[in-house]
Amino acid sequence: MKTRIAVTLLASCLGAAALHGQATPSPALLALSKADMTLAIVDPATLKVIGRVPSGPDPHEVVASADGRVAYITNYGGGAYNTLTIVDLVNRKPMQTVDLGALRGPHGLDYAGGKVWFTAEAAKAIGSYDPATNKIDLVLGTGQNRTHMIVVSQDLKRIVTSNVNSATVTFIDRVAGGGRGPGGAPLSDWDETVVAVGRGAEGFDMSPDDKELWVANAQDGTISIIDAATRRVTQTLAANVNGANRLKFTPDGKLVFISSLRAPDVAIFDAATRREVKRLKVGRGAAGIQMTPDGLHVYVACSPDDYIAVVDVKSLEVVGRIEAGRQPDGLAWAARR
Secondary structure, eight states: OOOOOOOOOOHHHHHTOOOSOOOOSSSSSEEEEETTTTTEEETTTTEEEEEEEEESSSSSEEEEEETTSHHHHHEGGGTOOOEEEEEEEETEEEEEEEOOTOSSEEEEEEEEEEEEEEEEEGGGGEEEEEETTTTEEEEEEEEOEEEEEEEOOOOEEEEEEEEEETTTEEEEEEEEEEOOGGGGEEEEEEEEEEEEEETEEEEEEOOTTTSSSEEEETTEEEEEEEEETEEEEEEOOOOTTTTTEEEETTSSSEEEEEEEETSSSEEEEETTOOOEEEEEEOOOOOOOEEEEEESSSEEEGGGTTTEEEEEEEETTTTEEOOOOOEEEEEEEOOOOO
């Protein structure tokens, strides 16, 4: 598949005229505004937006490259769109737009092995984009409806997706293919294991010790806990998280945060006891969740209220707000190396 690259001159001019004259901080919080169609670059020390860059239409998720210099954004459109927008975080301007062809409805994102991994809902597939070659170098079908979010292991041996309308999670494992490629290099293949969870499975996260996958089921209001080794659901929590949008572990693996677009609070669970710790009021609903690497703070995108809540993990209280644009959603962390 060929990728068509188009540089939008007007968008570049807008990006160059971005806010203030200060340099992009490192680390920086990246926050998408769906209504404004912008990527906000936030200084986490001051909670101030120091730049805004055009994101392309209907931005939903964002991820940064390993060196923290480039951001990748999915332009979703519920299947109407088929592009990734690439942003230069250092100079704060759009770089290019990647045409994904038939891989429509890109949504979930991850960055691993120097490549950008994405879901394509309308194609019931996932793909990887290689920035070095400017090509889509892998496409894998899931056969599941609304393959929505994706997590890829850094060794590229395991991929996990949530499939909203199929009420499933897919584990995709790299295995030996049994053949040889050009030059005698061994080929690899992929095995897929589909695990039934609850209705509306969307937000999920792997525990930091890599032993459990927790999945929030928006329609059932439950949480499915999957043993990562056996690929079996070991427990289903009656968690009352209807409308669940995202689920994230704290870096130490002790707490799990679940946002909901239908509830005014974030549900916080103790990972060891599986019990609810607190319901933290953040607004009229919430979407994206991002942890700081030190585990001290959590950012929660309160989409209906047009701000991002900053939560102190020790006190489990809201300690600040970030005005990052209308309908904030996807969040990411960028640290330059």
